[in-house]
Amino acid sequence: MSVFQLSRWIIGILNNIRRTYLWQGRNSNRKLVTVAWDKVCSPKSIGGLGVMDLHTFNLSLLAKWYWKWHGSHQSCWRELLVNLHGNSPTPPSSSPLSKPFQQLQPIISTTTYFTITSGACVLLWHQNWGLGILSSNFHVLFSYCLNPDITVYDFLQHLTTPLQLFRPSLTSSLLAQQQLLQLVHLTQQILSQPTSQTQDQICCKIAPNQLTSASLYNFLKTFPKIPSDFRLVWKLKVPPRVTTFSWLLLHDKLPTIPNLQEKGMILVNRCCLCKSQAETILHLFKTCPYSITTRTFTSYFSNCNIPNVDLCDALTSTELTLKQKELLAISCYFIWKERCSRTFSDANNQPHSTAMLILEDWKLLHPD
Known part of the structure; x- marks a missing residue:
């Protein structure tokens, strides 16, 4: 690669x-x-x-x-x-x-530019040496050049007689002549600046010292820098399967009945935990009687109160401790696991049984 x-x-x-x-x-x-x-x-x-x-x-x-x-x-x-x-x-x-x-x-x-001394290692038209990319900035003049790959050094040798580097028809274009005069003037300004370099040097615009593959990757992949709750998911000290589940939950990409219906599946939308209301993310993990009872058992035996809020609100809450957020994430995971077991294998664990599974995982993370 x-x-x-x-x-x-x-x-x-x-x-x-x-x-x-x-x-x-x-x-x-x-x-x-x-x-x-x-x-x-x-x-x-x-x-x-x-x-x-x-x-x-x-x-x-x-x-x-x-x-x-x-x-x-x-x-x-x-x-x-x-x-x-x-x-x-x-x-x-x-x-x-x-x-x-x-x-x-x-x-x-x-992403890069050159500081020149001789210009022997820098292309006049295609590399940035202080005037941008000349083939774009002086595109009319560039169309008349005899050698598109000429170096800055070769151009400097003809700085007093620059017409030798272009086709004779250049004299018929007023705009091209104006661009040539402007180019010669700007080049003289750059050469008049003092420098301590002994050879042409490449410099980076997007990193302080040198161009790295990481800095260029981040530059090319421009992502919106907006506040997000997802960064908080990765701070939870929970098993990887719970982290992945929480990531899908925040995206609302769990295969719930409404999401499956959007994909064209014909299903009856009913919560298999309480068998009374429609299945939604909000219902499954917050308002379902099965979930409420499971959280109550878990809070009692863990001595860590689980608030009746969804995971997204819990992650951004400043009133909840990290342990409460972790316990809520594990609880949601096992409630979802029980939902899937009832859907695919006719399981029927009671809320206190699910709470015991939650506590087993919790004790592994917090043995004290």
């Missing part, structure tokens, strides 16, 4: 394997996928699982080589490529890095 760009077809196959493992594990039975893959690849703080997006991660790893090419002039691997293919601002077409570098150019141009 760090040398070759993966095709969309390969990424699709790998994502299918990862998606299958996430929702099915090693079980061959197909299970219901409830959360979109894009959401799964989001950070945990905004409701995802923090799974890497392979396409973005692949681009980030490839861009790291671009940084190394311009920042590690004495490295053995660069010297080997230079000896094989020659020295140039970018790897030549015969180099295995050539194609990835070309495809990454739009990303690189927005």
Whole structure:
């Protein structure tokens, strides 16, 4: 992934394997996928699982080589490529890095820039050396250039006679001539600034010291920075199965009867715990008599009061202790487990039996 760009077809196959493992594990039975893959690849703080997006991660790893090419002039691997293919601002077409570098150019141009001394290692038109990407900023002038891959150094050699670098028809375009004069003027301004560098140097816009695959990945995956209750789920000291359940519960992606009906299944909506009201998330975990009785037993035997609130309100509450939030999450998990047992295997555990299961898990976490 760090040398070759993966095709969309390969990424699709790998994502299918990862998606299958996430929702099915090693079980061959197909299970219901409830959360979109894009959401799964989001950070945990905004409701995802923090799974890497392979396409973005692949681009980030490839861009790291671009940084190394311009920042590690004495490295053995660069010297080997230079000896094989020659020295140039970018790897030549015969180099295995050539194609990835070309495809990454739009990303690189927005995240890096060059400070120049000689300009021998910097492309005039395609790399940012203080004036942005000239092929875009001076697109009319660029259409007249004779060598699109000319370096800044070669341009500086013709700074007093720049017309030699362009087609003769340039003189017929007033806008192109104006852009040429502007380019020469801006270049002279940049060269007049004092510098202590001995060679061209690549700099990073998005990180303080150097471009890393992590910093570029976070830059490319722009997520909304909004307050979210999901970050609180991962702070609970509960078993992983309870954490995953709580994550699905906050997303309202548990396979409840209303959610299954939205997927086209024809089902009678009735709570199998109380057998009197419709099954909803709010009813199952807050207002159902079975759930209320289970929480009452659990609170009594654990000496930790479980409030009659839903998990989302509990996580954001400043009045509840961390232990109360953890016990509520475990209680919701075992209530859901009892609901599934009654649906698929005709189980009929009483509330005090479910409370004992909750307390067993609770004692493992808090043996004191």
